[in-house]
Amino acid sequence: MAVIVVGSMAFDAIETPFGKVDRIIGGSGVYLAYTASNFVKPIQQISIIGEDFPQAELDDLSARGVQFEGVERVKGKKSFFWSGRYHLDMNTRDTLVTDLNVLADFNPVVPESYQGAEFLMLGNLDPVVQLKVIEQLRVRPKLIVMDTMNFWMEIALPGLVEVLKKVDVLMVNDSEARQLSGEFSLVKAARKIMAMGPEYLIIKKGEHGALLFHANEVFFAPALPLEDVFDPTGAGDTFAGGFIGHLAKTGDISFESMKTAIIVGSAMASYCVEQFGPNRLRTLTKSEIDSRIRQFVNLVNFDIELV
Ligand code: AMP
Numbered sequence: 001m002a003v004i005v006v007g008s009m010a011f012d013a014i015e016t017p018f019g020k021v022d023r024i025i026g027g028s029g030v031y032l033a034y035t036a037s038n039f040v041k042p043i044q045q046i047s048i049i050g051e052d053f054p055q056a057e058l059d060d061l062s063a064r065g066v067q068f069e070g071v072e073r074v075k076g077k078k079s080f081f082w083s084g085r086y087h088l089d090m091n092t093r094d095t096l097v098t099d100l101n102v103l104a105d106f107n108p109v110v111p112e113s114y115q116g117a118e119f120l121m122l123g124n125l126d127p128v129v130q131l132k133v134i135e136q137l138r139v140r141p142k143l144i145v146m147d148t149m150n151f152w153m154e155i156a157l158p159g160l161v162e163v164l165k166k167v168d169v170l171m172v173n174d175s176e177a178r179q180l181s182g183e184f185s186l187v188k189a190a191r192k193i194m195a196m197g198p199e200y201l202i203i204k205k206g207e208h209g210a211l212l213f214h215a216n217e218v219f220f221a222p223a224l225p226l227e228d229v230f231d232p233t234g235a236g237d238t239f240a241g242g243f244i245g246h247l248a249k250t251g252d253i254s255f256e257s258m259k260t261a262i263i264v265g266s267a268m269a270s271y272c273v274e275q276f277g278p279n280r281l282r283t284l285t286k287s288e289i290d291s292r293i294r295q296f297v298n299l300v301n302f303d304i305e306l307v
Contacts, residue, residue: 001040001249003036003040003043003044003244003248004117004119005121005241006047006108007237008123008124008125009029009053009071009080011026011052011080011081011082012026012081013081013083014083014233014276015086017090021277026082028125028147028237029046029123031241032121032241033045034061034064035237036242036245037061037064038268038284039246039249042066042067044069044117045067045068045070046108047072048072048073049072049074050102069111069114078101081097081098082097082098083096090207091206091207091232107129107132109136110137115137115138115139118251119244120134120145121241123147124148124152124237126152130163144167145169145170145243145244146164146167147237148160148171150179153180164193164196164198166197168200169202170200170202171236180193190213199214200255200258201213204239206223207229209223210262212258221259221262221263222300223266223269224299226270226274229273229274230274230275231275234277235273238272242261242264246260246265263297266296267295267296268281271284271288
């Protein structure tokens, strides 16, 4: 079951209350690939990198079943660079620098070998790029999931609205859901956003978990109360990678299956935040993933007798 992932492959500079790194591998596409490859192979990456992106990183991902035929390397240019600083609450951050570099002229080309993939994960990128990928797929994937952020709502809303009409699942955080819908109530926001196209909507609430909406149904997955949150960068992409990875592994895209998938996504994100950048994802094992999913089950499992 092939999964196409589209996203940035980048260098990040990150500052949290617990430390600082000036240059670490990042990008939505990198987090997606590291995470989804735990569940299914191949992961077919679509992205663009500069001359500076380390071959060793690509080799590490290749060994995990990630394919790069859809990744363009531009000689003499730099990879996307993003820098952010987290506030003390670790839920909010300021973007300090967004240097698009190679991303500024990204014209994605879906290679022939990716045609027929059954799952498409559109990571946080320019909606024009997301749309170009959808339009090149000759057979519509069984499921198209899209992530986006406030940055694109501010500078590319008309394009974003076009992509929304073509996807099955949208993922945003609570403030982005409010921004996109103009509604404070997340229930009203969900209704409005689903009317724009996606049949399913996931609203992420950081350390307060995630909501899954579909028609008149809603499901809630908590976030695990963690003793140490070191760096939340990539948590959203890691959540998305776990979500689509689980759905692709089972091949089941029902609402029931999506409930499990948001628990799996939450479990993966809870590991991501334990170390800087994608470092924790590099060492993660299957038994660690399973044990954390069990912790989630225990967190919310209770018996009740109504009197
Ligand atoms: P997250 O913490 O899940 O929102 O993802 C953080 C990652 O997204 C970082 O590694 C950045 O390199 C990447 N990123 C930040 N802004 C953008 C953007 N405008 N387009 C593409 N990728 C971005």
